[in-house]
Amino acid sequence: xxxxxxxxxxxxxxxxxxxxxxxxxxxxxxxxxxxxxxxxxxxxxxxxxxxxxxxxxxxxxxxxxxxxxxxxxxxxxxxxxxxxxxxxxxxxxxxxxxxxxxxxxxxxxxxxxxxxxxxxxxx
Numbered sequence: 001x002x003x004x005x006x007x008x009x010x011x012x013x014x015x016x017x018x019x020x021x022x023x024x025x026x027x028x029x030x031x032x033x034x035x036x037x038x039x040x041x042x043x044x045x046x047x048x049x050x051x052x053x054x055x056x057x058x059x060x061x062x063x064x065x066x067x068x069x070x071x072x073x074x075x076x077x078x079x080x081x082x083x084x085x086x087x088x089x090x091x092x093x094x095x096x097x098x099x100x101x102x103x104x105x106x107x108x109x110x111x112x113x114x115x116x117x118x119x120x121x122x123x
Contacts, residue, residue, distance in 0.1 A: 003025040003114075006115070006117040009094060010119070011120045012121055016121075017085075020081040022034065022079050022081075033051065033098070034072070035070070035104040036070070036079075050104050050105050081094070086121045093116040093119075095113055
């Protein structure tokens with residue numbers, strides 16, 4: 001069964017850093033673009049970042065530009081979200097996403113979802 005497994009969430013103080021990981025269970029994801037969405041309490045799920053299958057194309061939401069970076073280990077079929085200068089408004093459940101043929105920068109474009117990992121940023 002094709003799965004995405006997130007890890008790395010936790011509690012961090014504002015201004016701190018955290019790195020999330022998302023490992024794909026199947027080699028079928030090797031040619032998929034992957035990315036991250038997040039959902040804050042009481043809010044809708046929103047796009048955070050994407051990276052295409054070979055790591056050449058990347059994109060970020062305006063709210064995280066300059067603070068977050070994304071990378072990909074092609075051999076391990078794993079992506080990483082490096083989050084710096086975290087703010088309380090970055091708090092939420094972060095979901096890994098994967099899409100084939102399109103960049104996962106909108107919810108309707110996502111074919112696969114992980115179960116999410118919680119990030120809490122204290123002020």
